Amino acid sequence: MLKRFVIKKNERGVLLRDGDYQRILNAGRHYFFDPLGSLAVQTWKLDAPMTDVALVDYLVQTDPDTAAECFESMELSEDEAGLRYENDVLVEVMAPGFRRVFWKGLTRQRLERVALNDGYVLPAELTARILQPSLRGRPVAGLVGVLLVQVPAYHLGVLRVDGKIERLLKPGAEAFWRFNRDVQVELVDTRLQSMEVSGQEILTRDKVSLRLNLAATWRYTDVLLAFEKLAKPADHLYRELQFGLREAVGTRTLDELLENKQVIDEFVGNYVVRKLDGFGIEVGSIGVKDIVLPGEMKTILAKVVEAEKAAESNVIRRREETAATRSLLNTAKVMEDNPTALRLKELETLERVAERIDRISVFGGLDQVLNGLVTIKGA
Structure with missing residues (x-):
């Protein structure tokens, strides 16, 4: 029985007999005689990582030439971080001890190793690349392993590494490796607060x-x-x-x-x-x-203030009454010795009385008004 398997140009396939590896198939049509129906093909996309790492390890041990020809293996030690580039574009930050295997042929893969023991500060050039990942044509994966810090103007950043204060960060952007260490930054406003x-x-x-x-x-x-x-x-x-x-x-x-x-x-x-x-x-x-x-204290204080103001009001009223009486007494003494002043006071009183009367009928002339309404003692 003849079987045909088609591998697309952006794929690679592995021929399996009873589920066991036989060979790698490149793009194209492949024909196999299979009377027992034991042959099958598993395919992978060339732009995606190779998920069957056990198969890659088997080929490295049994057929290293085929493994080197087909796969790009990226493996990091415990003290290394990795920057993975596809066609010279940064696409992933790889953690220590991480391993990735990619098919060769469609995308050019490149790994840049970073020794974590050499320092925890990312270069300014790399920081600028990952500072705004959402604005890139392709986002960078694995940024959880990088601490990005932007210190605003009039602020300082207190940098702590493994609980110890290292230095102050000035306004600007900096990035730090978080792998194998605890890195924290606390922003501090230096203005008046x-x-x-x-x-x-x-x-x-x-x-x-x-x-x-x-x-x-x-x-x-x-x-x-x-x-x-x-x-x-x-x-x-x-x-x-x-x-x-x-x-x-x-x-x-x-x-x-x-x-x-x-x-x-x-x-x-x-x-x-x-x-x-x-x-x-x-x-x-x-x-x-x-x-x-409290509410009851407000009531008590209000009563105290009311009593104080009432007492002040009584004192002021009595003071004014005394002053008015003294003024009247002085006026009376002046009138007693001066008939002209007394006559002027009479006219003033007559004027106030006239203001409250709507109409006045006069009999006997003006003298009758003056002498009849106001009687002068001893006149």
């Missing part, structure tokens, strides 16, 4: 519960020093602001705090500056945004 300590429930010295919100500005003066002495500098600053605020409020009464809120700002500022001395952090302005009293 703001921090808020909100919702702090604190008891005053006279056992009144207050809720305070505090705001502060700060910046790094020495980034390396801050990260060498503190695991998380920002968290440490937040805690010190909390402690300073609690000490400032807990040692004063409510009346002292309400009369002078600036005392909290000054105390917390001096406290934090003293605690952060030598840690590479500078604290700028510190201020209490607001002080929130």
